[in-house]
Amino acid sequence: MAFQLTPVWFIALPLLVAFAAPLWVRLGLLMSMLFATPLVLFGLAVSLFPAVGDAPLLETIVIAPPLGIHLHLDSASLLMVALFNLAGVLFASFLWLGDTEPHLRGRGPFVLILLLITGCTGLVLTGDLFNLYVFLEIAGVSAYALSALRRDKTALEAGLKYLIIGSVAAIFILLAIVLLYLETGQLNLAALARDFGDIPAAMQGLIGLLLLVGLGVKAELFPFNVWVPDIYRGSDPAVTSLFSGILVKAFLFVLFHLVFLLLADPAVARAWLMALGALTMLVAELVALRQQDMRRMLAYSSLGQVGLITLALGFASEATTAGALFHMVNHTLVKMLLFFVAALMLRRFLSLRLADLRGVGHAMPVATALFVLGSLAVLGLPPLSGFVSKLCILKGFAEAQAFWPIALILLAALIEAGYYFRWIKVFYDSDPAAPQCRSDDGPAYLPLVLIAGLLLLLGVAPFLIEDWFVQAARALLGRGTILESVLGVQS
């Protein structure tokens, strides 16, 4: 039997590796498997890129769609899969090299991290609504368990809050799926997209509202995101980098995938989604100004960026969508860098409060320099990739003669500068009481430096992968192509 590189490996391989965890423990290969699995899949994703550019790959399981289950790999979902696996590689190398806390290195976290990556990959690959729900719960359950991993008061509180709010969101999504099935008798996304227009308008509105609430909670949109800073504050900073880097991106992708697919004309939802994005961005950035804990500050900053991405995706023009996808990649890299720095600082200082971090720049010069680099990338200053992606988004808006989003994005960047520089100023405050000893966790900085290098590379040479984003944007917006490729000849 010929060994074929089909999309199902993106889901099957991490699942198999996760379930064989006792074997890896016995062989002493746990950390290397955690590192190698996403690395292999990242390589596979990059190698599939030229093939997917011609036509989306469909993996049919048992029966052909619309009756059977299928996986749908086009440029957009391949981009997300590659991003998730890259994030997985970076996270694993941080755990491996960084001599992290024991509760992050055992068998439990190994399984949970791989399941989280599997769930998120499944979310973007699946072409079937009920599988979407299953993958959503796989990603959700592993995220709840990961945030409670430390088993102390704050971690358990974060895990419980996450579980309660996440389950309620999942119920809303399940109800929307049930109503969609009862109305159309279909679960296949492409078939649903074809039949969605025939549902009565009131029912369409109800289904849309339920999906918006459910996915809005999961994708951390205002006003459904009040819980986010609590969870980010209670979980380990390293784990939080996965939430902010992978989980949110997967749900944002699902939300917009459904919007672009179900609505024949995305302009119906444009005003609503753009308003949600703008509100999320402004509220989060304003609240971030007065945070006293670094994890909460980074959580609000993450929400601000999610709002920016929503604003750009909601506009649904090709240029802004490509820019938003680029910004997703940037934001994943930047937030992983910042949360890794937070993890290192937490290990040294046992606190991440602003007052306790005075003079940290003298005790941990490399970590602080990386934090400065990361915050400059969030702000979007020229040599870094954040500049290029924000420029893409702004250019997209300017071409379409929409000027209020540009003003809002620039205003948000200004507020961001305010709070990031507040923290940086405190870091470089001279404080005689600050410990002067040199840190000895040299290898831990390797993944951080790698991320910083990637940010610089993408900022200097965006043309390396810019085509990919444009192609992905076309695939995400190309409703007709998806219908045609799944259902055969359709109008």
Added chain:
Amino acid sequence: MLEFLDSPRVLHGIYILGSLTLFFIGLYGLLAKRHLLKALIGIAVMELSVYLLFIALATSPGETAPILADGLIDFTGMADPIPQALTLTAIVIGMAVLALGVSLAIQYHRLTGNSDMRAMTELKDS
């Protein structure tokens, strides 16, 4: 006398009313009760109401189980099997999430002696 109950419209109407009532009971439990386990029970009740709605509305009176046996050799007059398969899956998932939630709640109670949701303020910024 009760034949009118056999018409799908009436029956489905009753099911819709019943499952919506259940849904809002669950929502009330989640929002109004302070005990952690009661909130989790509220979530479970909400989930159950969705399952009930799905199964009830996908089946009309008089349909049999979709199994070919005992002289049944044709797929006529049978209920749609998909909702039942999906509901089974969803029940298993919901059960797992609930078990995780209860175990976290027990650990939290053992560690802090607290089971009140509103006293969970450790994560707030002072």
